[in-house]
Amino acid sequence: MILKYSIRFFVTLIIILFAYSLAASASEFRAGERLVITKDQVINDDLYLAGSSIIVEGTINGDLVAAAGEIRVNGTVNGSLAAFGGSVLVNGNIANDIRIAGGTISLDGNVGDNALVFGGDLVLGRGARVNRDLTIGAGNAAIEGMVNGNINGGASNMEMKGTTAGNVTVNISNELRILPGAKIGGNLEYTAPGPAQISGTISGKTIHKETPESERKGFLSGIVGIILSYFWLLLTGIVLLTIAPQITRKISDNVSIKPLKNILWGILFLIIAPIVAVILLITIIGIPLGLVLIVIWIIAVYVSRIFVGLWIGRYVLGRLKKETWHKALILAIGLLIVVIGINLPILGILIHLVIILLGLGAIVLTGYEAYLKLRGKR
Numbered sequence: 001m002i003l004k005y006s007i008r009f010f011v012t013l014i015i016i017l018f019a020y021s022l023a024a025s026a027s028e029f030r031a032g033e034r035l036v037i038t039k040d041q042v043i044n045d046d047l048y049l050a051g052s053s054i055i056v057e058g059t060i061n062g063d064l065v066a067a068a069g070e071i072r073v074n075g076t077v078n079g080s081l082a083a084f085g086g087s088v089l090v091n092g093n094i095a096n097d098i099r100i101a102g103g104t105i106s107l108d109g110n111v112g113d114n115a116l117v118f119g120g121d122l123v124l125g126r127g128a129r130v131n132r133d134l135t136i137g138a139g140n141a142a143i144e145g146m147v148n149g150n151i152n153g154g155a156s157n158m159e160m161k162g163t164t165a166g167n168v169t170v171n172i173s174n175e176l177r178i179l180p181g182a183k184i185g186g187n188l189e190y191t192a193p194g195p196a197q198i199s200g201t202i203s204g205k206t207i208h209k210e211t212p213e214s215e216r217k218g219f220l221s222g223i224v225g226i227i228l229s230y231f232w233l234l235l236t237g238i239v240l241l242t243i244a245p246q247i248t249r250k251i252s253d254n255v256s257i258k259p260l261k262n263i264l265w266g267i268l269f270l271i272i273a274p275i276v277a278v279i280l281l282i283t284i285i286g287i288p289l290g291l292v293l294i295v296i297w298i299i300a301v302y303v304s305r306i307f308v309g310l311w312i313g314r315y316v317l318g319r320l321k322k323e324t325w326h327k328a329l330i331l332a333i334g335l336l337i338v339v340i341g342i343n344l345p346i347l348g349i350l351i352h353l354v355i356i357l358l359g360l361g362a363i364v365l366t367g368y369e370a371y372l373k374l375r376g377k378r
Contacts, residue, residue: 035068037075046079054085056092063096071102073109080113088119091127105138107145114149122155124162133166143182150186160184160200167204173211178202230339237306237331245327247366248310254362254369255311262361266304269360273297304359305342309334 029048034055037043041058047065049056054068056075063079071085073092080096088102095112105117108125114132122138124130128145136153143151143160150166158170159177167186170176176192178184182200189207190196196208240248255262274297280290313334342352 039075126162128162134164136170171211172196226339226343230335233306233309233335233339234332236303237310237335238328240303240306241310241327241331248307250369251307251359251362251366252310252314254365255308255358256315257362257365259358259361262365263354263357264361265364266357266360269297269300269364270357300360300363301356304356304363305338306331306335306359307362308355308359309338312337 028043028045034053035049036054037047037056037058037060039057042061043058044061046062047060049064049066049068052069054066054071056064056066056073056077059076059078061078063082064073064077065082066073067084069086071083071087072089073081073083073094075092076095077092078095081090081094081098081100083090083098083100084102086103088100088104089106089108090098090100091108093110093112097113097116098107098111099116100107100119101117102119104121105119106123106125107115107117107130108127109129111128111130115130115134117135118137120139122136122141124134124141124143124145124147126144130145130147130149133149134143134147134151134153136151136155138153138155139157141155141158143158143164144162146162147164147166149164151164151168151170154171154173156172156174158172158175159179160168160182161179163183163185165185167189168184169187169189170191172190172192174193176190176196178188178196178198178200180199184200184202184204187204187207188196188198188202189205189209191209191211193211198206237248273293277290277293277297280286280293310331311334313330313332316333316337317330338355342348342355344351
């Protein structure tokens with residue numbers, strides 16, 4: 001279940017990145033080391049902030065998107081808030097939804113709609129009020145405020161001192177504590193290795209499902225596998241950027257040129273290359289060439305995701321109007337989106353196939369352009 005809500009968060013994050021980046025040209029963007037919106041400032045537009053430190057004390061009459069090492073929102077946002085940082089502190093009033101990813105997250109203000117929060121340590125303070133549902137994914141979560149809807153998600157450790165009008169449905173990998181003063185208006189349904197410590201009030205049913213040992217191991221091994229695949233792709237991409245920067249950049253550029261045509265070329269390469277390789281292997285004289293073609297095919301399929309990831313990273317960060325992003329950072333962010341996308345349930349298979357086909361098509365297109373260029377020189 002933790003994976004389920006992690007996926008839900010990251011799907012939302014990806015949608016936010018693309019949807020907001022498309023709208024950024026009609027909004028206000030600011031970047032710098034330390035960005036401050038003072039109490040007397042009023043921004044009558046969507047606001048995008050990127051820097052090392054962000055402090056918002058004023059009023060934003062629109063959405064606020066912030067990315068920084070440290071983020072503090074003490075003012076008013078008359079729209080939605082999307083914040084991504086090492087430390088995120090929200091004491092102000094948010095009229096609509098909040099979506100936050102961070103290392104340490106503290107919420108102590110009013111959220112007019114839903115809250116979707118993913119981080120290492122999460123505290124929903126006593127002064128916090130979420131007017132609809134709260135969805136979490138955290139290492140350690142402390143719920144002390146008020147939630148008018150349901151609480152869903154997962155954490156390693158979770159303690160609850162606050163109140164929720166609805167149900168609490170969580171997956172806990174270690175310990176769950178419902179402390180004195182806590183009130184759950186609906187049911188408490190939790191999956192955990194052992195029973196929770198319950199001292200609060202639960203109006204509905206309490207349902208405990210013990211975490212199967214196989215599920216614990218499967219979940220951990222799956223997460224480790226995804227992380228390793230990400231870092232292998234990142235390492236391979238950095239090597240490509242180092243030894244062949246121009247070719248890598250060119251293939252990445254070609255990802256977005258006639259994408260439907262790229263997918264068609266990708267399909268042809270994906271299907272025809274192995275068939276040709278098998279035919280060559282049948283003939284004794286063609287064995288070496290067949291083996292080479294198989295190796296090329298395998299490598300091309302693998303690195304296709306890197307070229308698409310580089311293009312995605314450049315597209316997303318390019319919307320921030322900043323040309324000093326390091327290539328490795330661009331690649332890291334793009335590949336993060338790729339790896340998350342291809343590991344989604346059901347949709348992940350389709351996303352993976354489209355990414356591979358786009359990448360393969362870009363490789364074929366780049367190779368064809370190089371051929372025409374060489375031919376023209378003769």
